Amino acid sequence: MVDFKILGSGCAKCLKLAANAETAAKELGLPYTVGKITDQDQIIDVGVMMTPALMIDGKVKSSGKVLTPEQIKALLT
Amino acid sequence: MPFDWKSDGRTLLLLTAAFIAALSIPFGAPRFEGSLHEAFALMQWYAREHVVLCLLPALLIAGAIGVFIGQGSVIRLLGAGANKVVAYGIASVSGTIIAVCSCTVLPLFGGLYKRGAGLGPAIAFLYSGPAINILAIVLTAKVLGFELGAARAIGAVSFSVIIGLAMAFLYRHEEQDRNGSSMVGEMVLPEDDYSFPTGVVVALFALMIAFLVFANWAPADPKDNTLWHVLFTWKWSLASLSAAGVALVLALGLGFVWWRVALVAATVTTLAIALPDQPQAAVAGGVVGLCVVAALQPGAGQEWFEQTWGFAKLILPLLLLGVLAAGFLLGRSGHEGLIPSAWVAAAVGGNSLASNAFAAGAGAGAFMYFATLTEIPIIQALLGAGMGKGPALALLLAGPALSLPNMLVIRGFLGTEKTVVYVSLVIVMATVTGMIYGTYWG
Numbered sequence: 041m042v043d044f045k046i047l048g049s050g051c052a053k054c055l056k057l058a059a060n061a062e063t064a065a066k067e068l069g070l071p072y073t074v075g076k077i078t079d080q081d082q083i084i085d086v087g088v089m090m091t092p093a094l095m096i097d098g099k100v101k102s103s104g105k106v107l108t109p110e111q112i113k114a115l116l117t
Numbered sequence: 118m119p120f121d122w123k124s125d126g127r128t129l130l131l132l133t134a135a136f137i138a139a140l141s142i143p144f145g146a147p148r149f150e151g152s153l154h155e156a157f158a159l160m161q162w163y164a165r166e167h168v169v170l171c172l173l174p175a176l177l178i179a180g181a182i183g184v185f186i187g188q189g190s191v192i193r194l195l196g197a198g199a200n201k202v203v204a205y206g207i208a209s210v211s212g213t214i215i216a217v218c219s220c221t222v223l224p225l226f227g228g229l230y231k232r233g234a235g236l237g238p239a240i241a242f243l244y245s246g247p248a249i250n251i252l253a254i255v256l257t258a259k260v261l262g263f264e265l266g267a268a269r270a271i272g273a274v275s276f277s278v279i280i281g282l283a284m285a286f287l288y289r290h291e292e293q294d295r296n297g298s299s300m301v302g303e304m305v306l307p308e309d310d311y312s313f314p315t316g317v318v319v320a321l322f323a324l325m326i327a328f329l330v331f332a333n334w335a336p337a338d339p340k341d342n343t344l345w346h347v348l349f350t351w352k353w354s355l356a357s358l359s360a361a362g363v364a365l366v367l368a369l370g371l372g373f374v375w376w377r378v379a380l381v382a383a384t385v386t387t388l389a390i391a392l393p394d395q396p397q398a399a400v401a402g403g404v405v406g407l408c409v410v411a412a413l414q415p416g417a418g419q420e421w422f423e424q425t426w427g428f429a430k431l432i433l434p435l436l437l438l439g440v441l442a443a444g445f446l447l448g449r450s451g452h453e454g455l456i457p458s459a460w461v462a463a464a465v466g467g468n469s470l471a472s473n474a475f476a477a478g479a480g481a482g483a484f485m486y487f488a489t490l491t492e493i494p495i496i497q498a499l500l501g502a503g504m505g506k507g508p509a510l511a512l513l514l515a516g517p518a519l520s521l522p523n524m525l526v527i528r529g530f531l532g533t534e535k536t537v538v539y540v541s542l543v544i545v546m547a548t549v550t551g552m553i554y555g556t557y558w559g
Binding site: 048049053080081083084086087088089090091093100103104 | 188189192223224225228229231232233305306427526529
């Protein structure tokens with residue numbers, strides 16, 4: 041089970057990142073969950089300075105950009 | 118189906134509002150019809166004068182900044198252990214390369230405050246960002262004139278340091294308590310995906326900015342200022358040279374497919390020769406060509422195109438609405454919109470303390486609801502309606518810094534008291550700067 045968390049205020053870029061993460065997991069046939077962290081304090085507490093950021097299984101994998109499904113697949117394999 | 122108060126209620130409200138509007142708008146009244154005409158006339162003027170030569174190239178530069186300049190390394194200089202002088206300096210100017218969209222700026226503000234260089238630099242960054250990002254500088258200078266553009270940039274940078282220092286001084290005791298207690302873990306910075314040689318990146322930006330500057334070089338009185346005038350007569354030669362330079366950097370430095378770049382260059386040259394009186398055609402061809410070439414280039418090129426499109430999608434619709442609203446309410450220079458020019462002149466004309474304070478305070482209050490960059494058409498319309506130059510600068514310096522999203526985030530992180538202090542500092546400083554500017558350059 042892959043656990044995605046999208047960190048960000050909920051702007052268009054965050055939604056795109058969430059959609060890309062889902063696409064990546066589906067294409068690899070992995071079961072997944074997608075969660076959101078929108079609280080600024082929590083985002084900062086994990087150290088993220090620029091949103092949107094992507095967390096996979098509790099680890100921050102990228103920040104400040106919208107990864108493509110291909111880039112996310114590379115992180116999953 | 119039962120009446121759902123939430124969704125049906127909203128529809129009912131909208132329908133009622135539309136009905137009341139249709140019933141009561143004075144369509145026949147000359148002032149109303151004149152205002153409608155002004156709204157579209159102003160929109161057309163923007164479309165003819167500013168979009169192709171200025172806004173589109175500036176969007177491409179903004180997109181390139183996001184891809185080719187390593188933002189992580191800049192933010193690293195603002196970390197917790199940063200040298201204070203360096204931190205203030207970097208914070209006050211880093212908006213140029215980071216702050217195009219508030220969705221990246223606001224979390225960064227919180228991060229700098231809580232685990233970076235502290236309150237002062239965080240405030241400096243938040244304040245200067247909306248005024249000195251590349252799109253704001255370019256558009257202010259082009260629409261409102263070089264002088265006001267420069268005053269805005271210089272004012273915003275120096276202001277941000279002063280306001281940051283003042284905030285850090287007022288709350289120095291809290292800062293000391295905070296240090297050491299809440300600093301846990303590392304900052305996670307965006308890693309830089311592409312590394313191109315520094316020389317190539319510097320050349321790319323220097324040439325793109327040179328193109329933008331020359332293509333928008335304003336005419337000057339031949340008797341008045343010789344160098345300025347000589348540069349004006351040479352502007353298209355200089356702009357073409359810069360554009361050719363950009364093409365060379367793309368093909369040789371960034372590894373773009375050379376024949377595509379050459380194809381675009383040939384098209385642009387043909388357009389320039391075929392339509393010598395319509396430079397917009399050649400520039401539009403170049404912008405479209407560059408976008409296509411970039412979009413077809415996997416990696417950095419593609420990302421450049423995507424970032425540029427992201428900014429365009431975000432900014433252009435809001436700017437269009439801002440221009441229409443400014444034209445409708447205030448009209449073009451020499452024409453009246455819905456609001457009589459006499460009112461504008463009475464409130465913010467001349468350069469009195471009252472005018473400046475009114476522009477900084479009341480103007481900023483109204484600006485809370487405007488989006489980034491729409492301040493420019495609105496201030497232009499106000500200037501046309503009789504606003505003084507000092508109050509215009511006061512409004513430029515206070516307005517965007519006090520936008521609603523900014524205020525909410527500051528309040529969320531700092532609490533109501535510090536927010537009130539910040540707002541008061543901004544308004545007082547903007548008023549004073551507006552008066553000084555209006556006195557010497559007004």
